[in-house]
Amino acid sequence: xxxxxxxxxxxxxxxxxxxxxxxxxxxxxxxxxxxxxxxxxxxxxxxxxxxxxxxxxxxxxxxxxxxxxxxxxxxxxxxxxxxxxxxxxxxxxxxxxxxxxxxxxxxxxxxxxxxxxxxxxxxxxxxxxxxxxxxxxxxxxxxxxxxxxxxxxxxxxxxxxxxxxxxxxxxxxxxxxxxxxxxxxxxxxxxxxxxxxxxxxxxxxxxxxxxxxxxxxxxxxxxxxxxxxxxxxxxxxxxxxxxxxxxxxxxxxxxxxxxxxxxxxxxxxxxxxxxxxxxxxxxxxxxxxxxxxxxxxxxxxxxxxxxxxxxxxxxxxxxxxxxxxxxxxxxxxxxxxxxxxxxxxxxxxxxxxxxxxxxxxxxxxxxxxxxxxxxxxxxxxxxxxxxxxxxxxxxxxxxxxxxxxxxxxxxxxxxxxxxxxxxxxxxxxxxxxxxxxxxxxxxxxxxxxxxxxxxxxxxxxxxxxxxxxxxxxxxxxxxxxxxxxxxxxxxxxxxxxxxxxxxxxxxxxxxxxxxxxxxxxxxxxxxxxxxxxxxxxxxxxxxxxxxxxxxxxxxxxxxxxxxxxxxxxxxxxxxxxxxxxxxxxxxxxxxxxxxxxxxxxxxxxxxxxxxxxxxxxxxx
Numbered sequence: 001x002x003x004x005x006x007x008x009x010x011x012x013x014x015x016x017x018x019x020x021x022x023x024x025x026x027x028x029x030x031x032x033x034x035x036x037x038x039x040x041x042x043x044x045x046x047x048x049x050x051x052x053x054x055x056x057x058x059x060x061x062x063x064x065x066x067x068x069x070x071x072x073x074x075x076x077x078x079x080x081x082x083x084x085x086x087x088x089x090x091x092x093x094x095x096x097x098x099x100x101x102x103x104x105x106x107x108x109x110x111x112x113x114x115x116x117x118x119x120x121x122x123x124x125x126x127x128x129x130x131x132x133x134x135x136x137x138x139x140x141x142x143x144x145x146x147x148x149x150x151x152x153x154x155x156x157x158x159x160x161x162x163x164x165x166x167x168x169x170x171x172x173x174x175x176x177x178x179x180x181x182x183x184x185x186x187x188x189x190x191x192x193x194x195x196x197x198x199x200x201x202x203x204x205x206x207x208x209x210x211x212x213x214x215x216x217x218x219x220x221x222x223x224x225x226x227x228x229x230x231x232x233x234x235x236x237x238x239x240x241x242x243x244x245x246x247x248x249x250x251x252x253x254x255x256x257x258x259x260x261x262x263x264x265x266x267x268x269x270x271x272x273x274x275x276x277x278x279x280x281x282x283x284x285x286x287x288x289x290x291x292x293x294x295x296x297x298x299x300x301x302x303x304x305x306x307x308x309x310x311x312x313x314x315x316x317x318x319x320x321x322x323x324x325x326x327x328x329x330x331x332x333x334x335x336x337x338x339x340x341x342x343x344x345x346x347x348x349x350x351x352x353x354x355x356x357x358x359x360x361x362x363x364x365x366x367x368x369x370x371x372x373x374x375x376x377x378x379x380x381x382x383x384x385x386x387x388x389x390x391x392x393x394x395x396x397x398x399x400x401x402x403x404x405x406x407x408x409x410x411x412x413x414x415x416x417x418x419x420x421x422x423x424x425x426x427x428x429x430x431x432x433x434x435x436x437x438x439x440x441x442x443x444x445x446x447x448x449x450x451x452x453x454x455x456x457x458x459x460x461x462x463x464x465x466x467x468x469x470x471x472x473x474x475x476x477x478x479x480x481x482x483x484x485x486x487x488x489x490x491x492x493x494x495x496x497x498x499x500x501x502x503x504x505x506x507x508x509x510x511x512x513x514x515x516x517x518x519x520x521x522x523x524x525x526x527x528x529x530x531x532x533x534x535x536x537x538x539x540x541x542x543x544x545x546x547x548x549x550x551x552x553x554x555x556x557x558x559x560x561x562x563x564x565x566x567x568x569x570x571x572x573x574x575x576x577x578x579x580x581x582x583x584x585x586x587x588x589x590x591x592x593x594x595x596x597x598x599x600x601x602x603x604x605x606x607x608x609x610x611x612x613x614x615x616x617x618x619x620x
Contacts, residue, residue, distance in 0.1 A: 019147040021378035023370025029211030034371035059116040088123040090161030101261035127168035150374040155181040156233040183217035185369030210336035230321035239338035246271035398435035401529035457491035
């Protein structure tokens with residue numbers, strides 16, 4: 001007998017109907033929405049039959065316009081026409097270093113707001129407008145309310161950028177089922193569509209160059225399971241940057257140093273048209289400020305080489321991270337509108353020695369994968385495939401000496417939870433500062449601070465006796481929660497990591513590169529700091545012991561012990577680890593004798609008044 005589906009009261013007037021879920025590709029230059037109908041993923045279009053919605057919002061005097069309607073105002077009203085808002089998501093005002101026509105307001109360390117005809121609008125609010133428009137498109141097309149959505153984000157979006165995206169979705173009235181990495185979404189679209197042709201252990205490179213971000217991920221498909229082996233990328237590298245490089249070249253050709261906002265927008269539009277035209281033509285005319293320049297393919301390749309070299313460098317590093325060779329890769333999948341460029345396809349073909357896979361429209365493949373995932377998560381699909389995304393950077397906390405203790409290493413599959421015990425440093429310590437950091441270096445000063453919180457109410461104990469259990473938990477969206485609990489008393493504190501801004505253009509890349517570049521230096525620095533912390537702990541314990549039992553030492557012994565203490569304290573202000581270790585050994589010669597005298601005293605005290613018969617009787 002077939003099982004019947006039963007809806008919750010008030011949930012549906014037709015219990016047999018599947019719940020409606022959508023997948024949204026919230027892109028830098030274009031956005032789109034897809035769903036699964038009758039078991040097949042389909043991209044949804046608007047009333048004019050358009051699939052792609054330009055990610056543009058225009059705040060006119062009275063109304064708000066979106067997409068193609070807003071695009072018409074890029075030149076006539078650039079200040080109120082917000083383009084590529086994704087590049088502002090989860091980033092501080094100080095991070096915005098590229099030229100733009102907007103008036104940004106707010107503190108340098110906070111996410112900025114745009115001054116518009118409708119007042120101040122944050123990147124989250126503007127993204128929410130785009131998402132709401134896509135939601136309305138889906139509801140109109142499907143004639144049903146939307147029960148849930150999967151929204152894609154670049155794999156290299158950090159905690160702040162992911163949280164900003166989730167906030168925008170909730171502001172748009174969407175029930176977010178999951179934030180899904182864009183490369184993973186592409187793998188879902190290709191892997192599930194061609195499952196019958198796949199054998200076990202197939203490795204894929206997902207090369208995703210969109211309008212404003214670049215990601216490359218290596219995924220392994222094995223018996224219905226997608227696993228991300230490694231990922232890398234740039235949060236600020238994409239088609240927009242190729243356009244800016246063309247503008248830079250045009251300025252040089254025209255001997256122009258600076259452009260006003262109107263001229264800049266004109267040149268950007270012209271550069272984009274020329275770039276797209278070169279996909280089919282050997283040379284094109286670029287109309288720049290009442291002049292005409294000729295741009296051919298060879299010149300174009302030379303202009304954008306610096307950007308493409310960055311993407312290839314990331315590809316090679318990710319291959320090393322995944323411990324794979326070129327012959328281990330079965331397919332290279334192209335994602336993102338910028339991969340339509342012949343120059344990008346040529347660069348990918350050259351580095352991987354194979355023709356890249358582009359059978360699904362690169363503009364639509366991410367939305368299709370998101371729709372398939374949404375259909376699974378909402379409970380409609382019985383497909384057994386799994387998704388295992390990874391953390392892009394290591395997560396840890398600060399310990400004594402400014403050292404980083406990693407709890408979750410980069411490229412760890414998520415969702416994930418890690419738990420580790422720590423202890424107090426000082427006698428009677430009743431509180432502990434938990435400082436959460438992100439990065440690959442061994443010292444806190446070289447990593448990025450994500451947040452701090454204090455665990456209060458620790459019972460006063462001798463240093464090292466308290467047991468503080470710290471848990472790091474990363475959910476399927478890549479969002480981090482950190483909690484701390486003292487195990488004997490049960491006192492508890494936690495923080496959801498929601499920084500006010502994301503990593504700057506180069507921070508993510510810098511954190512990874514520095515992790516490799518300074519590995520040996522960090523190893524030595526960590527050894528130095530650990531040695532110093534241990535020596536300081538010995539000195540503090542010795543100081544406390546001398547306050548109680550200094551009378552056990554002769555005058556000569558006490559002088560010698562104090563001298564070696566002073567010598568060690570002086571060496572701790574240096575970075576000479578050999579001298580510090582030598583000073584520790586000299587101190588131990590005298591402190592070990594002191595410790596032995598204290599132990600003998602306590603044994604004598606414990607045995608005082610005990611008779612031989614007591615021992616004999618106790619063993620009968």
